[in-house]
Amino acid sequence: xxxxxxxxxxxxxxxxxxxxxxxxxxxxxxxxxxxxxxxxxxxxxxxxxxxxxxxxxxxxxxxxxxxxxxxxxxxxxxxxxxxxxxxxxxxxxxxxxxxxxxxxxxxxxxxxxxxxxxxxxxxxxxxxxxxxxxxxxxxxxxxxxxxxxxxxxxxxxxxxxxxxxxxxxxxxxxxxxxxxxxxxxxxxxxxxxxxxxxxxxxxxxxxxxxxxxxxxxxxxxxxxxxxxxxxxxxxxxxxxxxxxxxxxxxxxxxxxxxxxxxxxxxxxxxxxxxxxxxxxxxxxxxxxxxxxxxxxxxxxxxxxxxxxxxxxxxxxxxxxxxxxxxxxxxxxxxxxxxxxxxxxxxxxxxxxxxxxxxxxxxxxxxxxxxxxxxxxxxxxxxxxxxxxxxxxxxxxxxxxxxxxxxxxxxxxxxxxxxxxxxxxxxxxxxxxxxxxxxxxxxxxxxxxxxxxxxxxxxxxxxxxx
Numbered sequence: 427x428x429x430x431x432x433x434x435x436x437x438x439x440x441x442x443x444x445x446x447x448x449x450x451x452x453x454x455x456x457x458x459x460x461x462x463x464x465x466x467x468x469x470x471x472x473x474x475x476x477x478x479x480x481x482x483x484x485x486x487x488x489x490x491x492x493x494x495x496x497x498x499x500x501x502x503x504x505x506x507x508x509x510x511x512x513x514x515x516x517x518x519x520x521x522x523x524x525x526x527x528x529x530x531x532x533x534x535x536x537x538x539x540x541x542x543x544x545x546x547x548x549x550x551x552x553x554x555x556x557x558x559x560x561x562x563x564x565x566x567x568x569x570x571x572x573x574x575x576x577x578x579x580x581x582x583x584x585x586x587x588x589x590x591x592x593x594x595x596x597x598x599x600x601x602x603x604x605x606x607x608x609x610x611x612x613x614x615x616x617x618x619x620x621x622x623x624x625x626x627x628x629x630x631x632x633x634x635x636x637x638x639x640x641x642x643x644x645x646x647x648x649x650x651x652x653x654x655x656x657x658x659x660x661x662x663x664x665x666x667x668x669x670x671x672x673x674x675x676x677x678x679x680x681x682x683x684x685x686x687x688x689x690x691x692x693x694x695x696x697x698x699x700x701x702x703x704x705x706x707x708x709x710x711x712x713x714x715x716x717x718x719x720x721x722x723x724x725x726x727x728x729x730x731x732x733x734x735x736x737x738x739x740x741x742x743x744x745x746x747x748x749x750x751x752x753x754x755x756x757x758x759x760x761x762x763x764x765x766x767x768x769x770x771x772x773x774x775x776x777x778x779x780x781x782x783x784x785x786x787x788x789x790x791x792x793x794x795x796x797x798x799x800x801x802x803x804x805x806x807x808x809x810x811x812x813x814x815x816x817x818x819x820x821x822x823x824x825x826x827x828x829x830x831x832x833x834x835x836x837x838x839x840x841x842x843x844x845x846x847x848x849x850x851x852x853x854x855x856x857x858x859x860x861x862x863x864x865x866x867x868x869x870x871x872x873x874x875x876x877x878x879x880x881x882x883x884x885x886x887x888x889x890x891x
Contacts, residue, residue: 433485554582664806699802727755
């Protein structure tokens with residue numbers, strides 16, 4: 427990599443493109459604010475082409491891909507077999523609703539669901555629609571009015587899912603009047619527990635809150651339909667819940683006749699080294715939300731799986747879309763699952779997760795690293811500032827910027843965490859090379875401070891939000 431970052435072609439594209447979109451009118455104002463507080467904005471690239479474990483920007487620079495299309499490309503970028511399957515489906519079926527691939531994929535999914543206990547499937551376009559469908563199914567099946575979700579949870583950007591999200595209070599601004607049926611509960615993050623609680627005490631408190639505080643103070647026990655939970659907070663920071671938390675939710679749901687909905691849009695289909703993240707906890711949900719990895723990153727395909735008695739005979743539940751279960755999406759899903767079985771993709775992901783855990787083991791020795799965590803290839807690193815005058819997320823952003831300038835693309839929004847989602851079939855040496863580049867970035871920023879972590883060639887007037 428050169429000192430000038432981004433390169434001239436990428437810089438030109440950003441200067442032309444960013445002002446066209448959200449916040450474009452205040453683009454220059456935001457840059458000036460960033461400069462006044464002594465913090466450089468996020469480095470950004472524009473993709474020219476992709477292949478497998480790598481992406482290339484418009485200036486020909488190659489990057490190891492830990493961003494992975496926001497965890498949507500389980501077997502690498504632009505997998506040729508999935509591209510071929512999608513093209514063949516387009517040519518044979520065009521764009522129509524009824525086609526045999528819908529049934530073929532549904533049968534395959536039934537075989538791999540936790541405990542083979544969720545044989546019914548309903549197609550949706552993306553994880554957002556699928557999460558909304560799962561909630562509507564729970565409400566109509568139970569004929570109850572309340573759904574419990576969690577702090578820092580993310581279920582999508584539709585109107586319904588914005589109400590369910592706990593990621594940021596801004597998510598449902600001006601939608602406050604619509605939130606009456608959603609109850610937010612605390613999620614037991616593995617660091618920064620409140621009131622000096624241990625992790626075990628915090629889990630106990632969160633379960634007590636679900637089973638006692640909510641029914642006692644917020645909503646009648648017999649009017650709660652379901653608990654919607656991610657078995658691994660993804661957008662919220664790749665937090666890994668303790669075993670007794672998920673098992674406690676299952677027990678509470680069983681005792682109160684509530685449904686347990688597992689949102690596995692990001693954690694499912696191998697991301698955690700098992701087919702479904704709930705399998706780490708030995709629980710079977712009543713409804714499971716599927717997305718992202720299902721279609722190999724090529725064509726949209728998502729949906730919900732559920733038990734016979736819930737989805738097999740419904741009254742009042744309606745969901746779907748013109749674009750749900752398309753020939754292309756189903757073809758992509760079928761080919762993805764075939765490759766999973768043939769190449770033992772989930773087993774490979776579990777092995778990569780072990781290698782990553784070993785490589786990241788010593789990172790907490792650096793003063794800016796608060797916590798390293800992972801479950802399979804659901805990987806996260808939280809940062810903290812050694813200076814009270816500087817924000818934690820500045821350090822995460824600086825490490826991520828230096829990584830990008832040295833050839834590794836990962837995710838760090840305005841949060842104190844860097845999240846990594848390597849392809850589940852990534853080459854072992856590529857994974858280790860990417861992690862070593864990240865470790866170097868952590869060492870550098872730890873020694874030189876957050877401002878030095880940014881790339882020296884980042885030009886005035888260009889940034890990404």
